[in-house]
Amino acid sequence: MRQRGIEIVVTLFAWLSGLLLLCSILAVLVYLIVKGYSALNLTLIFGEADPWQAILLRERVFDGLFPAIVGTLALVTLSIIWAIPVGVATGIYLSEYAGCFSRKALNLCFDVLSGVPSIVVGLFGFAFTVFLHKHYSSQIKPCLLISSIALSTLVLPYIIRTTQAALEGIPRDIRLTALALGATRFQNIVLVLIPRSLQGIMSGVILSIGRCAEDTAVIMLTGAVASAGIPAGLTSQYEALPFFIYYISSQYTTPEELGMGYGAAIILLIICALLFALAFVARKGLSHATLYRP
Amino acid sequence: MKKTFVMKMAVSLIAMSISALPVFAADIDAFRGEKGEIKISGGTAHIPVMKEAAQRIMSKNPGIQISIAGGGSGVGIKQVGEGLVNIGNSGRKPTDSEISRYSLKMYQWAVDGVAPVVNPRNKVKQLSKAQLAEIFAGKVNNWKQLGGVDRKINLYTRDEASGTREVFWEQGLSKGRIAPSANVVISNGAMKSAVSQDPYAIGYVSVGHIDRTVAAVTLDGVTPTIRTVQDGSYPIARGLYSNTKGAPAGLTRKFIDYLYTPSGKAIIKKHGFIPVR
Amino acid sequence: MRALWELLAERFALLSAIASASITLLILLFMAYMGLPAIKNAGFFQLLLSPWYPYAGMYGVLPMIVTTIRLSLLCLAFAIPLSLGCSFLITTIAPRTVAKSLRRMIELMTGIPTVIYGFVGIFLLVPLLREMLESGSGMCILAAAMMLAVMISPTMTLFFCDSFDRIPRSYLNAADALGASPIQKLFYVTLPSARAGMLNGVVLGLGRAVGDTLIALMLAGNSIDMPESMLDSARTLTAHIALVFAADYESPEFSSIFTCGLVLYVFTTMTTLFVRYYGRGEAGRA
Numbered sequence: 001m002r003q004r005g006i007e008i009v010v011t012l013f014a015w016l017s018g019l020l021l022l023c024s025i026l027a028v029l030v031y032l033i034v035k036g037y038s039a040l041n042l043t044l045i046f047g048e049a050d051p052w053q054a055i056l057l058r059e060r061v062f063d064g065l066f067p068a069i070v071g072t073l074a075l076v077t078l079s080i081i082w083a084i085p086v087g088v089a090t091g092i093y094l095s096e097y098a099g100c101f102s103r104k105a106l107n108l109c110f111d112v113l114s115g116v117p118s119i120v121v122g123l124f125g126f127a128f129t130v131f132l133h134k135h136y137s138s139q140i141k142p143c144l145l146i147s148s149i150a151l152s153t154l155v156l157p158y159i160i161r162t163t164q165a166a167l168e169g170i171p172r173d174i175r176l177t178a179l180a181l182g183a184t185r186f187q188n189i190v191l192v193l194i195p196r197s198l199q200g201i202m203s204g205v206i207l208s209i210g211r212c213a214e215d216t217a218v219i220m221l222t223g224a225v226a227s228a229g230i231p232a233g234l235t236s237q238y239e240a241l242p243f244f245i246y247y248i249s250s251q252y253t254t255p256e257e258l259g260m261g262y263g264a265a266i267i268l269l270i271i272c273a274l275l276f277a278l279a280f281v282a283r284k285g286l287s288h289a290t291l292y293r294p
Numbered sequence: 295m296k297k298t299f300v301m302k303m304a305v306s307l308i309a310m311s312i313s314a315l316p317v318f319a320a321d322i323d324a325f326r327g328e329k330g331e332i333k334i335s336g337g338t339a340h341i342p343v344m345k346e347a348a349q350r351i352m353s354k355n356p357g358i359q360i361s362i363a364g365g366g367s368g369v370g371i372k373q374v375g376e377g378l379v380n381i382g383n384s385g386r387k388p389t390d391s392e393i394s395r396y397s398l399k400m401y402q403w404a405v406d407g408v409a410p411v412v413n414p415r416n417k418v419k420q421l422s423k424a425q426l427a428e429i430f431a432g433k434v435n436n437w438k439q440l441g442g443v444d445r446k447i448n449l450y451t452r453d454e455a456s457g458t459r460e461v462f463w464e465q466g467l468s469k470g471r472i473a474p475s476a477n478v479v480i481s482n483g484a485m486k487s488a489v490s491q492d493p494y495a496i497g498y499v500s501v502g503h504i505d506r507t508v509a510a511v512t513l514d515g516v517t518p519t520i521r522t523v524q525d526g527s528y529p530i531a532r533g534l535y536s537n538t539k540g541a542p543a544g545l546t547r548k549f550i551d552y553l554y555t556p557s558g559k560a561i562i563k564k565h566g567f568i569p570v571r
Numbered sequence: 572m573r574a575l576w577e578l579l580a581e582r583f584a585l586l587s588a589i590a591s592a593s594i595t596l597l598i599l600l601f602m603a604y605m606g607l608p609a610i611k612n613a614g615f616f617q618l619l620l621s622p623w624y625p626y627a628g629m630y631g632v633l634p635m636i637v638t639t640i641r642l643s644l645l646c647l648a649f650a651i652p653l654s655l656g657c658s659f660l661i662t663t664i665a666p667r668t669v670a671k672s673l674r675r676m677i678e679l680m681t682g683i684p685t686v687i688y689g690f691v692g693i694f695l696l697v698p699l700l701r702e703m704l705e706s707g708s709g710m711c712i713l714a715a716a717m718m719l720a721v722m723i724s725p726t727m728t729l730f731f732c733d734s735f736d737r738i739p740r741s742y743l744n745a746a747d748a749l750g751a752s753p754i755q756k757l758f759y760v761t762l763p764s765a766r767a768g769m770l771n772g773v774v775l776g777l778g779r780a781v782g783d784t785l786i787a788l789m790l791a792g793n794s795i796d797m798p799e800s801m802l803d804s805a806r807t808l809t810a811h812i813a814l815v816f817a818a819d820y821e822s823p824e825f826s827s828i829f830t831c832g833l834v835l836y837v838f839t840t841m842t843t844l845f846v847r848y849y850g851r852g853e854a855g856r857a
Contacts, residue, residue: 113595
């Protein structure tokens with residue numbers, strides 16, 4: 001009898017928590033959509049400028065999200081450009097070249113790095129900038145370049161781990177086949193192992209892209225500002241979508257601005273959802289593309 | 295006799311306004327053909343004016359890029375001193391040590407006040423200076439002690455870098471204590487949103503920022519409006535400064551000069567401040 | 572020629588590895604170096620134990636440390652039952668199809684940006700708390716803890732599910748052979764065997780709760796006082812860094828944020844090390 005009682009309680013508890021979690025998150029999403037849905041139109045993104053002219057960069061956009069969206073895109077692209085070569089190469093080193101001791105030491109370092117809070121990474125980026133500014137060149141200021149480097153530091157552990165896991169997951173016989181046929185280690189890696197592990201690497205990359213797009217703490221300290229237009233170059237300050245949301249949530253001056261905040265939140269959600277879906281598709285689809293070459 | 299006088303007045307008025315138009319246009323013309331970047335940071339009260347001025351300049355001159363950040367007066371002074379930005383705004387006069395350390399040049403382009411504000415739904419809208427000090431020190435902590443509802447008073451204050459906070463603390467609270475349990479917000483805009491959302495809040499904000507979402511508190515019988523700040527009857531006043539490291543040159547110089555032109559002054563007036571002559 | 576490529580490739584990989592690993596150390600070094608003025612002035616341990624009153628010359632971070640501890644513990648108090656219940660649901664109690672789609676949905680939820688939780692928290696949760704509790708501004712540790720729990724629960728749930736899935740099939744088969752019901756199996760076989768994995772999940776969740784900036788910054792009020800209860804407005808270490816980082820570089824306030832950074836770094840390193848060695852030890856024994 002008591003068993004039945006316990007079982008009922010546990011079942012109830014499990015269903016309740018599941019429902020509670022789902023409902024809380026649904027509440028968040030539905031609230032956003034309800035409040036922001038009316039703000040979703042082209043004026044939200046382009047303000048009073050003509051959309052085509054703005055996209056072709058011929059007309060400046062004020063009061064629109066376009067600069068923030070472009071800033072986020074530029075930031076994410078740059079961060080991934082820094083992070084992929086270093087991360088993939090490190091992952092390759094860890095799984096292929098590293099000896100026992102260095103593997104342990106490096107794994108420890110990357111585990112620690114993945115646990116460091118994002119604001120500490122941002123603080124490090126800021127401190128590094130200040131240090132360089134004082135001791136090397138007064139031209140160095142918080143900007144797009146520094147933000148992207150700091151952000152790439154944040155996502156490096158993801159890429160390293162997924163690359164290493166993907167490479168180590170390749171079965172032994174496939175690993176040895178090319179070597180048995182006389183290929184060098186390098187040829188083996190480039191021609192056999194990497195193509196096989198591409199889907200794992202890609203899912204790590206897409207995870208990192210999502211992380212870069214949504215992060216606020218790092219960019220807050222290293223160069224994102226409230227109003228900057230389209231970033232003119234690597235050394236300019238820039239706007240970003242998550243920073244805009246944070247900024248507008250505390251400092252909106254009119255209901256229209258708040259509506260823009262909701263709209264921006266919906267756009268950010270859509271971007272992250274798309275990236276997630278992309279990661280899912282990549283995991284399934286990429287294996288086809290890489291293995292069945294005509 | 296009267297009719298011709300009126301006619302003359304009308305004609306001269308029309309002539310003056312027509313002749314003023316090229317002057318307005320000429321203010322922006324100073325930037326024609328310029329290229330470059332201006333980085334501005336600092337006081338959050340200045341941001342609306344900076345944003346509009348930047349918008350006007352940038353829409354006529356695509357080669358110019360102006361970026362504006364907030365952070366508070368302390369940040370503005372420090373960043374311009376360190377050379378991280380071209381113009382550092384502050385809502386308080388830089389101290390002598392700051393001026394000598396960073397070789398700052400100050401340009402005051404507006405007069406503003408700092409007013410205590412409460413939520414528009416709050417019945418308590420008049421306070422004496424002594425009461426204000428007691429509220430912010432935490433000694434009076436329920437609205438019913440002041441004739442309002444029986445709810446705890448929620449204090450809102452600014453972060454340490456804020457010039458608005460400095461001015462309010464010196465002149466409004468006579469350097470009295472601000473209770474450590476006060477919620478901290480990071481800009482004038484944030485203070486406004488916080489007070490407008492919380493029916494039991496009290497905070498302080500730049501007079502130029504006050505609109506329908508918050509209610510200014512009448513202090514010792516004087517309501518803080520831009521007019522009472524101007525004629526001096528409202529005591530808590532401050533200047534809005536733009537500071538540069540050394541004498542400004544080139545684009546930066548032109549931007550600061552723009553703030554003193556008629557169109558610049560019109561922008562300043564529009565956002566609720568008093569332009570300096 | 573080929574040998575040259577070989578060498579270059581290996582050297583490049585080695586260089587990348589060293590560069591990445593050194594970043595970990597660099598962060599620690601910079602925190603220590605930039606925090607040096609504050610440390611020299613007041614002594615590191617004194618900084619950890621004194622309150623923050625810049626006007627009185629005190630630049631300690633004790634209230635922030637206490638707030639961080641209270642916030643993360645409160646958050647875990649909400650998140651652990653929630654995640655446990657959900658993981659029970661997914662692995663044992665719900666029917667297969669429901670469990671699969673539930674898991675998919677929770678995986679999707681891990682991708683929601685933090686800033687959105689904070690944003691909705693300000694406009695939905697804070698007024699709700701203010702009216703329900705009838706005191707305070709609604710911006711308090713409780714609000715931040717609730718939102719934080721909702722944020723880390725999906726990740727913790729998935730972690731728990733993964734550690735349940737890793738239990739050897741033979742254990743589960745043995746329980747089935749003895750006639751155990753699913754829930755009995757859960758309680759008497761799965762949970763004890765997955766203890767290490769679950770502890771890992773909890774510790775990682777703790778690390779995330781401690782390191783989160785935006786939710787604490789936007790929802791907890793940021794006052795400098797020592798919090799007396801969870802209904803008080805308070806400031807965490809992470810929010811303190813975000814609020815004060817723009818102060819004067821030479822000032823003791825600025826150096827104090829590096830103390831915060833150092834504390835955060837050391838704490839998350841300790842949780843990482845704990846997860847590595849405790850998890851490894853337990854798994855070895857099991």
